[in-house]
Amino acid sequence: MINYGDVCQIKRDIASLLKPPVRMSVTEAVQEYARVKLASGNWGKWDIETTPYMREPLDMLTSRRHRGLIFVGPARTGKSQALVDGFVAYDVKCDPSDMLVVQITKEKAAEFSKKRIGPMLDNSPDLQPLLSPRGHDNNLHDKVLRAGNYLKLAWPAKSIFASSEWRRVIITDYDRSQTLLDVEGEGSGFDLALKRTQSFRSRGMAVAESSPGYEVLDPDWVPSTEKPHEFPPTLGVGALYNLGDRRLLYWPCPSCGEFFPAQWKYLRWNESETDIRKASRTVTCFCPHCGDAEIKQTAKQQMLMASRWVPEGCNISAAGEITGTLIDTDFLSYWMEGPAASFQSWEQLVYNYLSGVKDFEATGSQEKLKATINTDQGRPYSYQKSDRKRSSDRLAERAEVTTKRHVPEGALFLVACVDVQAGKDRRFVVQVHGNSEHERWVIDRYNIKLSARIKDDNATEPTERYHQIDPAGYPEDWHQLSKLILDRGYPLDDESGREMHVHLIVCDHGGEDGVSDNAYGYYRKLRTENRHHKLMLVKGGSSAQTEMVKITRPDNTKRADRKAAAKGDVPLHILATNRLKDNVSSKLERETEGSGYVHFPDWLGAWFYEELTAESRDEQGRWDKANKKRANEAWDLLCYNEAAQYQLQTHKPKFWLSPARWAQPWNENINVYHPDKQHQAPAAKQAAPRQRRVRYRTT
Ligand SMILES: [Zn+2]
Structure with missing residues (x-):
């Protein structure tokens, strides 16, 4: 009713x-009727003049x-x-x-x-x-x-x-x-x-x-x-x-009165000042009409109040008259x-920009620089790349004389990256990297082609004695990764006889069902040995992903397998592959030793450098192989090593202020041991103390 x-x-x-x-105009209505929360916390009238x-x-x-x-x-x-x-x-x-x-x-x-x-x-x-x-x-x-x-x-x-x-x-x-x-x-x-x-x-x-x-x-x-x-x-x-x-926003020069666009390109600062905080304080704006380069931030509000939108094809006179054809x-x-943004000072704009540049120079990552150019300056970002292309020959020329498969001085922790190849040429492709805060070393590369399953008990030749490895078919074949990577030590290149264990395996979780199921199974097996923190399963994500590495816990337990409680128990790391590749690419472009440099040993063949350069960045910024058939494992695996930095937090300068024990100098490093001194590889250990589990927890 x-x-x-x-x-x-x-x-x-x-x-x-x-x-x-x-x-009434929208502005009049807004000022008359709308209330906004003021800095004081009270609600008040909207002041469009800000x-x-x-x-x-x-x-x-x-x-x-x-x-x-x-x-x-x-x-x-x-x-x-x-x-x-x-x-x-x-x-x-x-x-x-x-x-x-x-x-x-x-x-x-x-x-x-x-x-x-x-x-x-x-x-x-x-x-x-x-x-x-x-x-x-x-x-x-x-x-x-x-x-x-x-x-x-x-x-x-x-x-x-x-x-x-x-x-x-x-x-x-x-x-x-x-x-x-x-x-x-x-x-x-x-x-x-x-x-x-x-x-x-x-x-x-x-x-x-x-x-x-x-x-x-x-x-x-x-x-x-x-x-x-x-x-x-x-x-x-x-x-x-x-x-x-x-329409672009123009504002008048306080000296000559002529209008010019309120753009980043007109800001100036003392470029010879190396302290970025001090440099940003020297910021001024430059007038393209009279050449006054000393316009101070204090003039900004007055310039803003007189600012005008000028459409393409039009001009604005000093009197503020706009003429032309739209x-x-x-x-x-x-x-x-950015320079015209009411709630951002010129000093802060310059400071953020210089921090971005500094970060890029230190780490090779363009993320921070891109972020400040987009959101602070309001401009699109142009990917920085060196004029010279990364050619495989040029990278090969940098190879250094090293002791084969030894840990070079400076490398503090090892990351083994694994690519799973199913199909006819089934194998695990393994590439081991040494890492310090800023440098990378490729120290090993090989294939695991044989399983531990006996084919012919009488044969002595390994290829006759063992079955070919089958990552999709046999869960136990994954245990080869424990035996050949985790249980192994790499000799330190200091003739001390000491060795270093691999700290982390980064492994592709595979696309096909069999491979990923077995990858998850291997993680669960490592958990029974309390060394699951040594395995990072990864998968490429979409380009829209904001985090470099995002942890998910997919439900990968089959219904039949009655372990419903284990649902979502294995972390899968989704990688922002394209951006990781941008980072690695910047690193590869460094030609001299120092921050961000990647070292190559002299014993890897030309094929390795061909793999490293198999992909290039297209106009839309996506990394792809020009030739689909070309192998690219060296490049992919180097990018996995970069993903490991994000997982381990070693990409943060803060980490290095008091590094974890596995990233300390060799004498203090827990992954360094002397094989003659009755050291047992972590494989043989029983569950480690609880505290340690906390330290390695990945989430
Ligand atoms: Zn002027």
Whole structure:
């Protein structure tokens, strides 16, 4: 039964839907109606003057001439608060319509709902009464308003984009989700957003915002003089920006008054200062018009207040007059760089950049540098590679005279990397690496081809006496890894007679069922000997993976095998293979000994260097074999050794401040022993003391 009061209420609700939109700009509405949490913790009015560059993009969200708006910028600009929270506030109060906000994951959408949109609506006295009073109308992902319109807080999935028509769609952090490049085969997130808003014609609006996340596809690209605002060739939000009218943020020089782009390239600092903290404090901005190179951070706010968005094809005079011809397009697009970000100082920008460069020089890893260029500077990253290609001949020339299969001075722990080859030429390919904080040594490479299963008891020739190894067929064949790797010691190259045990085996878990089942079985066998911490099973992951090494515990116990309790008991390490390969590649490009250098022994043949160079990086930054038939084990196994560093935490400088006992100098190292002094290899030991298990635990 319908209550009369409800009917009245519904009539009033519908009446507000039929009312014409309140005529005010988005910025005015945001300042008037939306409340934001202030630094004091209280809720107060939104001060658009803290991020003056957001005023124009906000106001253009209601443009009837455009179907979409793209905003590229660094973090700490307030861009998503303005474009998302601000647009929601405007929509709810001034022009109610169905609105879809897409976050990168379902969890992010829930968090955004709980921490941002929910509290904003609840704490804004002009907005709160507009929410439906019926409790069940409002949950984490769906909000219904009195006017009858919906606000959905969702994530990139076909079902979300396919379901209904939305007048307004906003996609945030566009480059942080690879799904958005192609949502389940249906097209890019932005294309899908345009389809959903299409039926509203000029009243619809699709928005994408993000800091850049994809690499520059052509590292040799240079901006053209005809298209100075063009974004370098890349995927994601940068490519969308290029479809629009390409507005860049310009600000006026305090000395001459002429406008120039607020870009990273105009920052200067004392490059001869080696202390990066001190160097970053010398930062100033340079004016390309009058050459004033002493513009200080203190002038930034004033420059920001006078800043203007200038579209491609236009010029701005010192009086602030913009003239020229805009690109004819349905999309507005904005790109601002780090120096203009309200909540990030120039000093911090330079400091983060110099730390990234320092990290790259020390470790060969470009991760940190890429992160600061993308999220602090708001620019796309161009993968650094040396001009000279890694040719196998050049690597072979670096081979050093060494004592074969000995641990060279400087190497503190050994990692044996194993590639499992099933099929006809079945074998384990083993490559053993010595490691210190910064250097790597290839010290051994061989195949395990024979099992311990007797074929002919009378034969003396091993190939006659034993069966060929079969990693997919025989679980016990994996025990050869214990016998030939873990129980073995490598002599130290100091004539002391001492030897060193391998600290960790990194082994490919295989693709096929038989191989991976047996790999898991081998791990369980090692656990009964309490040396499962010596085995790291690995598998290549997707390029979207954020961690270098991610630990999963797949349910790999067969139902029949009644050990249901053991379900998920074996850790499987998923590798960000492509990024690990980037790291190793940078290391291989170092030509002189020192930090990051990889040493090769002189006894490995040309085939080894051919394997090392079998893969190259394509334009999209993916490592692949040009020739599918070419062997690449040396390269893959060197990359496994790199994954081991992440597992063991030895990639962190902090680890080396007080290294674990297995990474200490030979005299203190627990993996070093003297074979004549009754040393028993760990294989023969009973369970080690409990404490030790804690130390080696991998999770
Ligand atoms: Zn100037």
